[in-house]
Amino acid sequence: MKILVCVKRVVDANVKISVKADGSGVELANLKMAMNPFDEIAVEEAVRLRESGKADEGVAVSLGINACQETLRTALAMGLDRAVLVESDAELQPLAVAKLLAEVVRREEPDLVIMGKQAIDDDNNQTGQMLAALLGWGQGTFASQLVVSDGEIEVTREIDGGLETLAMQLPAVVTADLRLNEPRYVKLPNIMKAKKKPLDVIAAADMGVDIQPRLTTLKVEEPAVRSGGVKVADVAELVEKLRNEARVI
Amino acid sequence: MGVLVIAEHDNNSLAGVTCNVVTAAKSLGEVAVLVAGEGCAGVADEAAALEGVAKVFLCDNPAYGHGLAEPLSILLAAVGKEYSHLLAPATTFGKNLMPRVAALLDVAQLSEVIEVVDEATFKRPIYAGNAIATVQSADQVKVMTIRGTAFEAVATDGPAAPVAEIAPVLGETLSRFVSRNLTESDRPELTAARVVVSGGRGVGGKENFALIEKLADALGGAVGASRAAVDANFVPNDYQVGQTGKIVAPEIYIAIGISGAIQHLAGMKESKVIVAINKDEDAPIFEVADYGLVADLFEAVPEMTAMLE
Ligand SMILES: Cc1cc2nc3c(=O)[nH]c(=O)nc-3n(C[C@H](O)[C@H](O)[C@H](O)COP(=O)(O)OP(=O)(O)OC[C@H]3O[C@@H](n4cnc5c(N)ncnc54)[C@H](O)[C@@H]3O)c2cc1C
Numbered sequence: 378m379k380i381l382v383c384v385k386r387v388v389d390a391n392v393k394i395s396v397k398a399d400g401s402g403v404e405l406a407n408l409k410m411a412m413n414p415f416d417e418i419a420v421e422e423a424v425r426l427r428e429s430g431k432a433d434e435g436v437a438v439s440l441g442i443n444a445c446q447e448t449l450r451t452a453l454a455m456g457l458d459r460a461v462l463v464e465s466d467a468e469l470q471p472l473a474v475a476k477l478l479a480e481v482v483r484r485e486e487p488d489l490v491i492m493g494k495q496a497i498d499d500d501n502n503q504t505g506q507m508l509a510a511l512l513g514w515g516q517g518t519f520a521s522q523l524v525v526s527d528g529e530i531e532v533t534r535e536i537d538g539g540l541e542t543l544a545m546q547l548p549a550v551v552t553a554d555l556r557l558n559e560p561r562y563v564k565l566p567n568i569m570k571a572k573k574k575p576l577d578v579i580a581a582a583d584m585g586v587d588i589q590p591r592l593t594t595l596k597v598e599e600p601a602v603r604s605g606g607v608k609v610a611d612v613a614e615l616v617e618k619l620r621n622e623a624r625v626i
Numbered sequence: 627m628g629v630l631v632i633a634e635h636d637n638n639s640l641a642g643v644t645c646n647v648v649t650a651a652k653s654l655g656e657v658a659v660l661v662a663g664e665g666c667a668g669v670a671d672e673a674a675a676l677e678g679v680a681k682v683f684l685c686d687n688p689a690y691g692h693g694l695a696e697p698l699s700i701l702l703a704a705v706g707k708e709y710s711h712l713l714a715p716a717t718t719f720g721k722n723l724m725p726r727v728a729a730l731l732d733v734a735q736l737s738e739v740i741e742v743v744d745e746a747t748f749k750r751p752i753y754a755g756n757a758i759a760t761v762q763s764a765d766q767v768k769v770m771t772i773r774g775t776a777f778e779a780v781a782t783d784g785p786a787a788p789v790a791e792i793a794p795v796l797g798e799t800l801s802r803f804v805s806r807n808l809t810e811s812d813r814p815e816l817t818a819a820r821v822v823v824s825g826g827r828g829v830g831g832k833e834n835f836a837l838i839e840k841l842a843d844a845l846g847g848a849v850g851a852s853r854a855a856v857d858a859n860f861v862p863n864d865y866q867v868g869q870t871g872k873i874v875a876p877e878i879y880i881a882i883g884i885s886g887a888i889q890h891l892a893g894m895k896e897s898k899v900i901v902a903i904n905k906d907e908d909a910p911i912f913e914v915a916d917y918g919l920v921a922d923l924f925e926a927v928p929e930m931t932a933m934l935e
């Protein structure tokens with residue numbers, strides 16, 4: 378079985394971003410970048426399937442600027458075999474990403490695509506579902522458990538009411554939720570080894586895919602800020618304030 | 627043209643969040659609701675009584691019985707072409723379904739819309755709610771998910787709109803329902819509760835969570851949690867509040883033993899009144915709390931519960 382894993386380069390989850398003064402976007406200069414946390418979980422799942430012998434090849438793919446190579450090297454250091462960068466300096470919205478990924482899938486012919494449920498920059502939570510639609514494949518989104526058997530997978534999904542399990546034939550798309558696994562830390566020797574693993578670069582423009590943005594961002598603004606309130610001395614004062622000042626209990 | 631709202635339901639009753647989605651829909655045009663499921667005629671009647679709904683379409687077929695995205699998206703892509711907007715709630719149901727519909731229609735999808743500016747322009751949070759983007763769509767059909775807490779709910783006792791049955795549009799079977807393991811609870815639903823009491827890693831264990839539950843019960847509220855509490859198995863996954871969990875905006879949110887990471891704040895900072903109980907006076911949660919109590923939760927929470935019972 379061959380697995381394709383999609384990894385996006387995003388602002389590190391621990392960085393607090395700020396909005397550009399002219400309202401044109403988020404200030405990204407000099408921020409620490411990292412692999413989208415959900416994609417780390419996706420990579421880990423693929424590496425485990427690889428290590429258990431269920432998969433014989435794991436390919437990482439990232440779409441974006443040249444610096445996405447760093448993200449791909451991290452995926453290789455975690456244990457994937459090879460990487461593909463679809464390079465583009467243009468803004469890539471989820472539909473465009475899904476179309477480019479569908480083209481990568483046609484070329485690579487994986488049995489399973491694992492991606493994150495959500496990129497933590499634009500918080501879209503769309504690309505996996507769109508890719509599955511474009512390919513006419515089944516989708517197991519928000520996965521907290523993945524069981525692979527002969528030609529079929531069982532995906533347990535985190536849904537609003539609890540958990541749900543679906544079965545689907547391969548090929549299929551799975552998107553990882555937080556509880557699917559705990560990604561490993563990358564060890565130094567593996568970072569060295571990853572440098573020697575193959576990484577192909579394809580220009581997005583050569584993929585023959587319409588990647589025009591459909592949405593235009595007119596403005597980006599700071600949310601209304603909440604100012605901190607008061608500290609109360611004890612429980613009695615807290616209850617008194619909630620009753621008589623805030624009047625919420 | 628007009629707006630089509632995709633009802634969320636379990637074949638027996640309409641999910642309350644649909645009422646919030648209808649409010650967003652009303653500002654965009656005449657509202658029709660699609661109820662697709664199996665044995666769900668009662669849900670269609672409920673939808674017909676929502677204030678502001680002009681028409682309900684009922685599509686009753688076993689293929690739609692479990693709310694799977696693959697068959698539902700085929701139906702929606704066929705029916706939805708006739709509308710200017712397709713709206714669903716930004717729940718796991720809507721998030722699973724709507725991007726698939728959008729891709730079949732070759733249009734973009736807008737996630738977690740919190741404000742309708744005009745019929746093509748919408749506001750949505752990005753970066754865990756640390757920025758709000760105003761986005762304009764150039765697509766013929768605008769497909770979006772609506773954040774329920776950002777819109778009021780319409781009344782559920784309006785004049786009954788006509789219900790029309792429509793034929794299913796079926797495709798290849800791509801996935802199969804196996805089982806569902808829903809968390810049982812007599813408490814109010816987390817995203818709609820007036821009071822939410824949430825516990826974090828500081829609660830320290832599964833058994834200790836009873837402290838949080840007792841306080842919630844004394845206030846008639848729902849119980850939530852941070853990711854750390856869910857990861858540590860103190861509570862089930864559906865309790866998670868935050869950027870990648872549930873978004874809540876109750877009248878009062880009580881965060882107990884929660885530090886206040888940006889990912890957690892993203893899910894609760896629209897609450898009307900925020901209370902934090904934490905033993906670390908420098909915990910970031912205090913920066914957003916209207917009332918902060920620096921205390922050991924194992925002493926403060928039982929004391930507060932006793933006072934309220
Ligand atoms: C991709 C991604 C998505 C995420 N999504 C979410 C999300 O949706 N929701 C979410 O919540 N988090 C999310 N997180 C995790 C988030 O970053 C934090 O790690 C998490 O919220 C921390 O949970 P916590 O506050 O319970 O734990 P901690 O940060 O460990 O805080 C525990 C707090 O308890 C206090 N405490 C300890 N003992 C006591 C006591 N006896 N009495 C009183 N106080 C006590 C401590 O002072 C401390 O402030 C996400 C992270 C990532 C990377």
Ligand SMILES: Nc1ncnc2c1ncn2[C@@H]1O[C@H](COP(=O)(O)O)[C@@H](O)[C@H]1O
Binds near residue numbers: 386438495499
């Ligand atoms: N530019 C990209 N390159 C690689 N993978 C991506 C890219 N954008 C999105 N993805 C994948 O799609 C998932 C969901 O992203 P989104 O729909 O943008 O929230 C991410 O977790 C990634 O796995």
